[in-house]
Amino acid sequence: MPTLRKHSRKRDAIIACIRETKAHPSAETVYSRLRAEFPKLSLGTVYRNIALLREEGEIVSVGFVGGEERFDGVTSDHPHFVCDCCGAVIDVELSGPPRGFEDEINRNYGFEVSHRKLIYFGKCTDCIEH
Amino acid sequence: MPTLRKHSRKRDAIIACIRETKAHPSAETVYSRLRAEFPKLSLGTVYRNIALLREEGEIVSVGFVGGEERFDGVTSDHPHFVCDCCGAVIDVELSGPPRGFEDEINRNYGFEVSHRKLIYFGKCTDCIEH
DNA sequence: CTCTATAACGATAATAATTATCGTTGTTGA
């Protein structure tokens, strides 16, 4: 494990790729999109940097969809919708934020809650129509 | 894909195993526990029956923890706590149920929400102490 | 009770996402 971090153009491109889209891409998707710009990019490099960015808190995991882990460049707590049909991962905005309950859980169970995930599942508009 | 379902003692044992514990076991854990009773049980049989039971709605997936999918025999909507340290999956009861928002999402986005998952992450009591 | 159709099984091979290895390349600071 390196003690010092060096700058890397590939890592910049990977985090930019994850931040620029709302699609919550997988490692494979990031790899596919960046191959145009970096023809000899390695999939291992994408996985390695995703792990680094996650350790640094630059990205978070939304969860696994169809066997692939999906990532989000927006790290603030917000819910997602996952289409069981096509695998789309979509941000949802609710009229009011769902109550936290973190303090209640810490008090009642003696845990230290650090974050949470709220995911709704079902069929997206496209999959309902087709 | 079979059209008729036959009774199976192994399948009975698998669903009983998942229902009898609050640990939200993985396929591997179910396999380990049932080998005492069925010495030549195959791991493939566990995976096959978990897939069947999930199709029938007898069990649900809590999500992936440390690369393994974890299952719950209680299919009603309730939140879970996952320890990032030891991987424990624990039911939590909240003073009031978190608001659903399903109707609001359906109305605003045109989706058909069928279910949701609410998971809190952090450190459990044991991992805080040790 | 016996027979037949076929669901379920065990053993094992195959798949697919992810992680590790290792020799080479790129970055940084002296």
Next chain:
DNA sequence: TCAACAACGATAATTATTATCGTTATAGAG
């Protein structure tokens, strides 16, 4: 300019899960 070492590409290894296939168990008909 150079040395130290982080990051890389290529690829092998790992790991959870799924598929295959010949055998066994279940259930309904006769």
